[in-house]
Amino acid sequence: MALLPILQYPDPALTSKAEPVTEFNDELRQLAADMAETMYAAPGVGLAANQVGVLKRIVIIDVSEDQSDLRVLVNPEILSHTDQLMDFEEGCLSLKGLYEHVKRPDGVTVRAQDLNGNFFEYSATGILAVCSQHEIDHLDGTVFIDHLSRFKKERARQKLCKLRHNDKKKH
Numbered sequence: 001m002a003l004l005p006i007l008q009y010p011d012p013a014l015t016s017k018a019e020p021v022t023e024f025n026d027e028l029r030q031l032a033a034d035m036a037e038t039m040y041a042a043p044g045v046g047l048a049a050n051q052v053g054v055l056k057r058i059v060i061i062d063v064s065e066d067q068s069d070l071r072v073l074v075n076p077e078i079l080s081h082t083d084q085l086m087d088f089e090e091g092c093l094s095l096k097g098l099y100e101h102v103k104r105p106d107g108v109t110v111r112a113q114d115l116n117g118n119f120f121e122y123s124a125t126g127i128l129a130v131c132s133q134h135e136i137d138h139l140d141g142t143v144f145i146d147h148l149s150r151f152k153k154e155r156a157r158q159k160l161c162k163l164r165h166n167d168k169k170k171h
């Protein structure tokens with residue numbers, strides 16, 4: 001197991017589309033294990049392969065408080081979503097320290113493959129629905145501030161710059 005470095009926005013891997021996984025082998029299992037370790041250590045509730053510089057469609061999610069609900073989603077897709085939107089304050093390990101309110105559908109059904117290539121589905125509401133959408137977005141090169149209006153996105157980018165500047169001064 002190994003901790004992987006988490007890339008920071010706007011690294012090109014974060015704005016690139018990841019490729020479907022076609023081989024369900026040990027390399028994939030190792031990547032999933034390393035991603036889970038990296039997510040828990042951060043700590044975070046989700047991590048997409050783009051964030052560790054791997055352009056493959058794999059996502060790790062655990063929204064539980066005691067690391068008891070690890071989900072590994074390979075080639076995940078949103079099959080359907082509710083019309084009802086939910087406003088949730090999101091953050092991202094690749095935009096460290098930035099939190100913004102984003103509106104998304106409050107319920108989704110997701111289909112994905114497990115590490116052996118078997119398909120499965122789950123329906124989610126609340127934080128699991130938000131997290132599923134946020135992580136699957138990463139695979140398409142979308143980060144959460146891309147959902148904001150142009151004005152709010154620019155303001156968020158400035159906030160991020162300031163955060164990083166202040167961080168540098170502290171160290």
Ligand code: NI
Pocket residue numbers: 091092093094134135138
């Ligand atoms: Ni993220």
